[in-house]
Structure formats: structure tokens, C-alpha cells
Amino acid sequence: MLEEAAAELFLEQGYAGTTIEQIARRAGVSRNTLFNYFTVKSDLLWVDVDAGLAALPRALAACPGDLPATDAVRQALHEVAAGFGPGRVPWALTQAEMMGTRSALEASALSRFMDQAELLAQFLAARVGAQDAGEDLARRSFAMAVLAAAAAAFGVWAASGVSRGTLAPYVDAGIAPACDGYRAALG
């Protein structure tokens, strides 16, 4: 209910023009109760995305061990992207201009990005054993690069309007060159 109330109000009044108290009132609860479920206002924008992102650890763990690390990541991200069907497009991203959520999204996105990057880096560290400094740089660079490419693909997909199909092909096309490029460095 809180999420629905927030989506409605953000569409009516914009993100900055909507106060937390208004959302709580429309949802029929108290302001403090809202803070019990969403510690910050911007969390309301991320429920859908966060739910989809939660699939990453399992997707990584399910990857066959004989695959090169970069291709395992590629496959895992493909699986995560498959969770975002054409009927499940986060409204906070597609309606970003309508709601004026861009700055709020930018302010809250990087912490999520870094969480996923940390997951990837640990996954890579477990697969690519070498622990010297150069390997660490390669792992972190690849982790962040491939996630950034996936995020870019996400953005292009979200901006494609109603004609967009599934997310997975976008993400795969966006990250494939990165996986290819870093394969040698992480071999």
C-alpha cells in the first residue's frame, strides 16, 4: 500500500513535491510507521529494482564452475535481467522525467551499485585465486565495469518506451564486450 500511495503521489505532484507525511496519510498509516518499512524516502523508488537485484547471489552461485569467471558473470547477469520482463518495468525509472526522480535516483543508486560490485568482486576472488595487487585491480575494475555496462543497458531499455521487449538482450549486448575484454586479464 505504501508503495502504491507513493507511486500515485509522485505522479501527481512529483517526487520532491511529495512529503512523507502525505504518503503515510494516503496509505492510512503514521509517518513513523512508514519509516519502519522504508528507512529513507528514496527506498520507495527501489522496491522493484531491489527485488530483481536480490537474484544476483543465487545466480552467481548457480553458475557452473568450469565456465571462465567473466562468462559466469555474464550468465548470472543475464539471469538477473531475465527477471525484468516487459510487464515488470520499475515505474520510478521509466517515469523519471515525469516524477522528477532523477537526482533522487542518482543519490541513492550508487550504494546499491557498490553492493552488487562487492558481490561480484568476492565471487571473482573466489574463482580467480591470485591475490596480488594487480589481480585485485583487475577484479574490481571488471566488476564495476560490467555492472556499469549493465546499468547503461538498463537505462537504454527503460527509455525505449512501450516498444521495449525483454531486458535480457539489452544487458547481454551491453556487457558482452566487457566480458570479452577482461577475460584474458582474469584468466
Next chain:
Amino acid sequence: MLEEAAAELFLEQGYAGTTIEQIARRAGVSRNTLFNYFTVKSDLLWVDVDAGLAALPRALAACPGDLPATDAVRQALHEVAAGFGPGRVPWALTQAEMMGTRSALEASALSRFMDQAELLAQFLAARVGAQDAGEDLARRSFAMAVLAAAAAAFGVWAASGVSRGTLAPYVDAGIAPACDGYRAALG
């Protein structure tokens, strides 16, 4: 003076524990005057980095036109990285744990990242003429991937302690695989 006062207070009390009024008082000005020079508190953390990042447009424009677009970006980022010598390490990043600036940095970093990504994407669009949707995805993916890799290298470099040398080799090693990987897609 404002920057110095902020750096001192952040080290003494942490970022969250320091109010804007305290910074202004130590600098000998009013709270409103501080807001005249730094529109948000986190801008105080970014003066050094922003100054270094300002070199990117010029570095891109100065790249020889016969270079592949990916290598032009690589060269431009190398030049930007060269602006961060071992004597010019942004205190907000190296002392991040000491000051507790991590969440604040994460909240304010992405807008800067997207600004640079937009610069890169426009640069690529000018060099790689094709305007179909696939090309757009490739350009945006590469722009964000290479910047993310550079940011990762920046982080590894900043975390290397006093033994770190210059930033440029870190960045170059971090982004080289990305440039190689996307070269064909942006040929």
C-alpha cells in the same frame, strides 16, 4: 578557507558529526555565505576531484582524430589521471573511513559520474557516426563501463596507502581491457 576548515572538522568529528554552521564559524563566515560557495554539504568533499575531472573535455578534444574511439578515450583518461599526482590525493577519499564519508560520497558521486559519462557518450557519438539503437547501447555501455573501471582503479589507488605512486598506471591497467573489448563494437 572553507575547504580547510571542513577538512579539519571532518577529521576531528567525522562528516556526519560536523554541522555546516561549525564549518562556517571556523572559517569566519556566515552559514549562508558557505551555501553561496558550496550548494550542498557534500560538495566540500569533491573540490579536488572536481578540479581534476574538469580536465576531461579538453583531454578528449585534444585527442588525435585518427585514433580509434576507444583508444582516444583511453588516452584522454590517462591524461586526466596524470593530473592526480602522489602529492595530490583527495583527502575525502583516502580518509574515508576516518571521516565516515563513505555514504555521503556514494550519495553524491553518481551525478558526477553521469556527467562524465554524458561527455564520453557525446564524444563517441561524434566519432562513431551510426545512430541506430544498437550503436547507442554500445556507446553508453562503453562510456559507463570505462568510467566505472577508472573509478575502481581510483579506489584501489586511494586505498594503497602512502606507498602508492601515480594514479595513471592504475587507471590505464584498469580500463585497458574495457577499451580492448569494446573496440570492435565501436569500430
Next chain:
DNA sequence: GCAATTGTTGGACGCGGTACATAAATACTA
């Protein structure tokens, strides 16, 4: 039935950020 735990609410507070009006300082002009 009661106790303990959990969820909900109200009230108060601090701080960041904005808006606006005013005063000081500087620059330009005669």
C-alpha cells in the same frame, strides 16, 4: 488468562537546504 514480544503512534528535536529581505563592500560613472 497473562506475559513477552512486536508493531504502531505521537511528540519533540537537530540539521540540511531554500527563500527573502537587508546590509556591507566593491565596481563603475560622472
Next chain:
DNA sequence: TAGTATTTATGTACCGCGTCCAACAATTGC
């Protein structure tokens, strides 16, 4: 030099987010 215009600094008030704490309701478990 005097006076005017234009920044720049300051004071005041305000709003909203986020936190803390204490009181209250509801649920679970015995």
C-alpha cells in the same frame, strides 16, 4: 570625490527529512 549600481555577505524565518524516545496497541506463546 561623490554617487549610483552591482555584487557579495548576513540575518531571519521556514519546510521537510531523518532520528530518538516514550507510550500504547496488537500479536504471539505459555
